[in-house]
Amino acid sequence: MAKIKRQKIKALLESGGAMENIRVQGWVRTRRDSKGGFSFLEVNDGSCLKNLQAIIDANLPGYEELTHQLTAGSCVDLLGNLVESPAKGQSVELQVAELKVYGTADPEKYPLQKKRHSFEFLREIAHLRPRTNTMGAVMRVRNRLAWAIHKFFNERGFLYLHTPIITASDCEGAGEMFQVTTLDLDKVPKVDGKTDFSQDFFGDKTGLTVSGQLEGETYALALGEIYTFGPTFRAENSNTSRHLAEFWMVEPEMAFYDLDDDMDLAEEFIKYLVRDVLDNCADDMAFFNQRIDSTILDTLKNIVENSFERLHYADAIHLLQKSGKTFQYAVEWGCNLQAEHERYLAEEAFKKPVMVYNYPEAIKPFYMKLNEDKETVRAMDVLLPKLGEIIGGSQREDDFEILVDRMKIKGVDPEEYWWYLDLRRYGSAPHSGFGLGFERLVQFVTGMENIRDVIPFPRTPKHARF
RNA sequence: UCCGGCGUGGCACAAUUGGUAGCGCAAACGGCUGUUAACCGUUAGGUUACAGGUUCGAGUCCUGUCGCCGGAGCCA
Incomplete structure (x- = not known):
């Protein structure tokens, strides 16, 4: 079977209509379980602000184990049909037929929660704040x-x-400039008490522009x-x-x-x-x-x-x-x-x-x-x-x-x-x-x-x- | 660099005049629902930034260190 190409959530939401055999890849923002026999998954792939709502049916093989892994921050690969959403809040949603978890995110340790964080805190996790x-x-x-x-x-x-x-x-x-040098700062060459830049990489005192x-x-x-x-x-x-x-x-x-x-x-x-x-x-x-x-x-x-x-x-x-x-x-x-x-x-x-x-x-x-x-x-x-x-x-x-x-x-x-x-x-x-x-x-x-x-x-x- | 403010569970905050460190969110477990920052219940989680000091007793007062924020200067 031919590989189904990934589609960006931005494009899917803009298209606004039903489509079959769609592949979406992105990171889970939140999951809401329904005892009605399925879970709602909010997925974001960075292509736009909005998330795509994906429906994971409980009949999906390994549903129990899979949903357990689908916590905030985990990364998923979803295949399914894009359909009109019966509920308010989104025009379309993805009915998932196949689901793969690329990487989990231990909810006990993953620092980002589905709540507002201060920008000061986010600066401390600059690698995750995107x-x-x-x-x-x-x-x-x-x-x-x-x-x-x-x-x-x-x-x-x-x-x-x-x-x-x-x-x-x-x-x-x-x-003030930042200095650029390859001189050994523990053994700086001197001439008349001053640094001898002629021995530096560029033979001159240099800095960042x-x-x-x-x-x-x-x-x-x-x-x-x-x-x-x-x-x-x-x-x-x-x-x-x-x-x-x-x-x-x-x-x-x-x-x-x-x-x-x-x-x-x-x-x-x-x-x-x-x-x-x-x-x-x-x-x-x-x-x-x-x-x-x-x-x-x-x-x-x-x-x-x-x-x-x-x-x-x-x-x-x-x-x-x-x-x-x-x-x-x-x-x-x-x-x-x-x-x-x-x-x-x-x-x-x-x-x-x-x-x-x-x-x-x-x-x-x-x-x-x-x-x-x-x-x-x-x-x-x-x-x-x-x-x-x-x-x-x-x-x-x-x-x-x-x-x-x-x-x-x-x-x-x-x-x-x-x-x-x-x-x-x-x-x-x-x-x-x-x-x-x-x-x-x-x-x-x-x-x-x-x-x-x-x-x-x-x-x-x-x-x-x- | 200067002035001011603040450092309390993972996050965001509370704690009368110095007197048992609490709540919400997140998490774990359970319940419920086409849900949508979902909702309800239960559980667990803290050497109150660090080091000294005052006091019977310090999250709270004093000194120092570190960090963060706001403003100023320098500038873009």
Whole structure:
């Protein structure tokens, strides 16, 4: 007899009709026995949020022993006919003719129960939490967002660029780096009391990248428009619901874009991604709206339907000063916008995404383009309600002399960045880009409160298990 | 890193002013039902994070350590 191919539960539920000889493989969520002579089995295969209800008739050979093994977490192979369900709660169900248990899950020891668990507990069993409704939904949405990112850029002729993960570029102005070395830490070679990196694997001090931007610029200034999408690393001792030591970042870089073009793209980008999830992850999004954040669907619709507010940094300062609110951190021109300020702008003043641009030169990195006023740079941040900063970007400095000056002011050695300066020596062009924290995007779209619950295996200070 | 909060059966929680550690869910066993976060009954399960201290007596008070959570800073 020919092997019957496995069908995904998602497809079966969408088909909605009766079908013969169906094979379903998945994990048991719960079982309810009926003395009427059968058991109800809830099976999930990860293809969608919903379970498939399977009916195990007591006449099935070995019924007693089999049902005993069908506990939460066990894995099964089911063959049978898909029929219309006589009861409420599901349109179709599987009448099982053959059943095989691939793997049992001892109910005395299996940590997942058919009840709600705290996310804190689930983080301790990160290898099993994908079997929960919430993590399944998060990962399906995360996957959809990742795909939508590639779709968005490829539809616009952007090239997906793979920038290096190991880099010798120090101090890119974006936080502490993890060091990469093959030196024996118990016997570090020294020269004049300092570590001799010439004996290290790369013959230089290297670390994990904090951003692919500088490398991205080199390819944008040859191929026009590129984007990176990969892991980045920050060795900051940040312990918040919005920070990870290892996270994924999307960084488009575009030749011939000025700051306005950059902001246009950022707004279009976020709207595209949100719309894509609303259109394609309806079940999972309904779940988030019901169980995680009852305002999430309204929030996302609001994003898609309204234009982002754009205001000068100087205007943002004025607005904050006139707000009548007392902030923990004083507001004056030249200060960094603190979380409380960003929250006021996005949540109270405008109640929608806000793009603040033209920040003071003094509080931004060397590569951002200096404005004619010499006091501000063409930097922009996209601030979202609840989440805060999700995008940081800028038009890049394309003038050789100004760039060298700003490097010196910021304590960055121009010698070390000779290759970056070459982009301004030879065929320089106006160009812009931005960076988007992928996990923060997933967080925002799902309404999940903690960033550790939107990445499969979160890396945070003192936590690299699994 | 700083500030604040919290660590009690597998999970989620309770325990008056310091005075016999309880409940629900899960589990095991039984009952019942086209059930659906099923329901009903019975049973078992705890060195109250760890180490000290105060006290006749500590889950509760004090000190330290570890862990977790929330907020802040850094940022994406």
